[in-house]
Amino acid sequence: MSTAALWVEGIRACLLDLDGTLVDTLGDFELALTGMLRELGREPLTRAQIEPVVGKGTEHLVRTVLQRTGASAAPPDDTELARALASYHAHYARINGQASTVYASVPEGLAGLQALNLPLVCVTNKPQAAADALLRHLGLRDAVVQVYGGDSFARRKPDPLPLLKASEALGLPPAQVLMVGDSSNDARAARAAGCPVVLMSYGYNHGDDVREAGADAVFDRLDAVAQALAAAGQPGARAAGETC
């Protein structure tokens, strides 16, 4: 990545997506959905079928899965959806973290961003309580100052609201807050909020090419994002140990 890239200029904080960016959670989605589908008397889906549906929040996931596994392709009615969601949440709470792993470059990437004194905030579409519990389980909770979930605000990504609220809480203009995600959902939210955005190539992008998602840059490793920011000599960030 060229150090002349504009997105690196003036970054003072980072918003981090969770599923597909920090943690590979596909196994957890598979376990919880399989539990729900069994309870509803339906056949489970494969991971390959589940992956493109992840990233737009729980209701979108469950609604789409019900539609794909139903006798007809009709959308579920409200009662059916409510029953499925209750089952899914109960299964997810029980298995949360059992089949999830932190991506290889993430510990180094978080350490690299922290070494630049950038506050890190998790902005995910996963429900807040589940996201918080997962980060704790994986020993990542202390790396971020705040966790916002898909139920934290009136609207979730790709709406800009969570990113605008997070920037406001940090006391920074969105142009100085970098969104780090894995999908067009993150890129759309960032563009609408006025945040620069980079995407990780290893996550879930709804089955589409992440390089076509409209990000400022795409990286294969999270520590490469920190290195690019460090190389640009961030004005708002000081190297670890450096004093004012």
Ligand SMILES: O=C(O)COP(=O)(O)O
């Ligand atoms: O839809 C989800 O639950 C996952 O969302 P995330 O990629 O925003 O973390």
Ligand SMILES: [Mg+2]
């Ligand atoms: Mg994601």
